[in-house]
Amino acid sequence: MDYSNLRRQAASLKKGLFDQGHLDEQFRQVEDLQDEASPNFVEEVVVVFFKDSGRLISNLEQALEKYPRDFNRWDAYMQQLKGSCSSIGASRMKNECMSFRDNCGQRSVEGCMGSLQKLKREHAILRQKLESYFQVTLEAPPCQSWCHDRWIISINLLTDVCMFTMQLLRQVGPAGAATRPAM
Amino acid sequence: MAVAIAEAPFHVLAVDDSVLDRKLIERLLKTSSFQVTTVDSGTKALEFLGLHDEDASISSVHADQLDVEVNVNLIITDYCMPGMTGYDLLKKIKESSSFRDIPVVIMSSENIPSRINRCLEEGANEFFLKPVRLSDMSKLKPHIMKSRCKEHCHQDEDLLSNSETNPTNNSSSSSDTITISSSNPTDNSSGDTISSSNPTDNSSGDSSNIRKRKAADDEILTKTSRPNHNC
Numbered sequence: 043m044d045y046s047n048l049r050r051q052a053a054s055l056k057k058g059l060f061d062q063g064h065l066d067e068q069f070r071q072v073e074d075l076q077d078e079a080s081p082n083f084v085e086e087v088v089v090v091f092f093k094d095s096g097r098l099i100s101n102l103e104q105a106l107e108k109y110p111r112d113f114n115r116w117d118a119y120m121q122q123l124k125g126s127c128s129s130i131g132a133s134r135m136k137n138e139c140m141s142f143r144d145n146c147g148q149r150s151v152e153g154c155m156g157s158l159q160k161l162k163r164e165h166a167i168l169r170q171k172l173e174s175y176f177q178v179t180l181e182a183p184p185c186q187s188w189c190h191d192r193w194i195i196s197i198n199l200l201t202d203v204c205m206f207t208m209q210l211l212r213q214v215g216p217a218g219a220a221t222r223p224a225m
Numbered sequence: 226m227a228v229a230i231a232e233a234p235f236h237v238l239a240v241d242d243s244v245l246d247r248k249l250i251e252r253l254l255k256t257s258s259f260q261v262t263t264v265d266s267g268t269k270a271l272e273f274l275g276l277h278d279e280d281a282s283i284s285s286v287h288a289d290q291l292d293v294e295v296n297v298n299l300i301i302t303d304y305c306m307p308g309m310t311g312y313d314l315l316k317k318i319k320e321s322s323s324f325r326d327i328p329v330v331i332m333s334s335e336n337i338p339s340r341i342n343r344c345l346e347e348g349a350n351e352f353f354l355k356p357v358r359l360s361d362m363s364k365l366k367p368h369i370m371k372s373r374c375k376e377h378c379h380q381d382e383d384l385l386s387n388s389e390t391n392p393t394n395n396s397s398s399s400s401d402t403i404t405i406s407s408s409n410p411t412d413n414s415s416g417d418t419i420s421s422s423n424p425t426d427n428s429s430g431d432s433s434n435i436r437k438r439k440a441a442d443d444e445i446l447t448k449t450s451r452p453n454h455n456c
Contacts, residue, residue, distance in 0.1 A: 046318070063306060068356050071356070071358055071359065072249070074254055074359060075249075075252045076255065077256070079255075080252060083252060086248070087245070087248060087249065089243055090244060090245050094243070094244055120454070121305070121334075121456065122243065124334070125243060125246070125247050125334045125355065126243060126246075127332060128356050128434055129243075129245055129246055129249055129355065129356045130245065131356075223328050
């Protein structure tokens with residue numbers, strides 16, 4: 043089973059996320075928290091993030107309708123969302139949150155609406171890209187070290203068997219030349 | 226050579242209304258070998274401690290009188306929470322005779338000097354800018370050790386902490402629980418950032434991290450006027 047191709051694909055997807063500015067250094071900090079004790083931590087965090095951010099965006103949209111020009115309230119919702127984006131390293135989304143808050147400060151309804159649309163777009167793009175990434179990583183489990191070790195064990199075993207065989211051959215060797223205990 | 230006896234891990238109570246941030250802080254703390262309890266509000270934090278809002282100001286509650294012994298070594302709380310803010314929680318804890326010595330760390334995504342000062346003046350031991358990082362966790366244990374030491378050797382600790390505070394620090398140094406950014410002499414004059422750092426470690430590194438994050442975050446209060454709400 044050739045996982046190396048899938049792992050290359052995963053690495054490429056991840057690199058793209060960083061290069062295109064969707065994710066920043068904070069995401070790496072989250073990745074650093076994943077270990078044997080918590081092997082799916084990153085994915086769990088991402089799932090929580092999209093659930094949470096989806097809810098916050100929905101609440102904000104309701105507030106935009108129900109409380110027109112209530113910039114304080116809108117800003118408070120967006121502050122929460124910005125916090126979440128910041129926690130996970132969702133850089134582009136965070137920028138749109140900040141843009142929305144600036145528009146609240148300038149009391150621009152049109153500006154807020156524009157920022158929100160961009161935010162939702164970035165939200166959708168990030169979700170789609172991360173879903174692709176996790177799909178690939180699940181198909182290519184990080185067994186690299188395990189495979190490597192297995193290979194090394196096989197080589198060692200083969201070497202041991204060869205050496206044992208050669209020793210055995212030396213001992214029985216030409217007829218009559220069996221090893222006698224030294225006297 | 227004496228054999229090290231394994232101690233029970235220190236217990237941290239983490240308070241944050243954001244489910245995402247709770248998940249992260251829990252992982253950060255557990256990775257750093259703390260035992261963790263998370264709650265989603267200041268009210269629940271007080272309940273967990275066995276304090277109630279109306280009783281907090283009455284200093285008659287003693288830990289040994291509680292039915293359940295709650296052993297919390299440090300409280301880390303978000304500042305901005307609906308209802309009871311982290312600042313309100315801090316005040317309640319400091320008003321309680323049973324829990325006032327527990328170190329309290331405040332976390333906030335907003336780098337607002339007046340907010341930071343207010344918390345430190347109220348007795349917060351440390352202020353973390355969010356997102357909190359693994360490297361921030363190393364700042365927690367010294368506060369715990371300090372408060373435990375204070376419990377056992379009060380007078381000696383006062384002398385020790387006085388020698389630890391930064392000689393160039395111009396802020397109020399009456400309390401040994403205040404952590405002030407260390408030897409950089411420009412910190413007091415600029416007033417824009419305060420790095421919350423361990424007095425004994427490489428705080429200049431921390432200062433530059435805070436400044437970098439501040440620059441990236443671009444949430445300086447002076448930049449734009451924001452709607453004024455509670456947090």
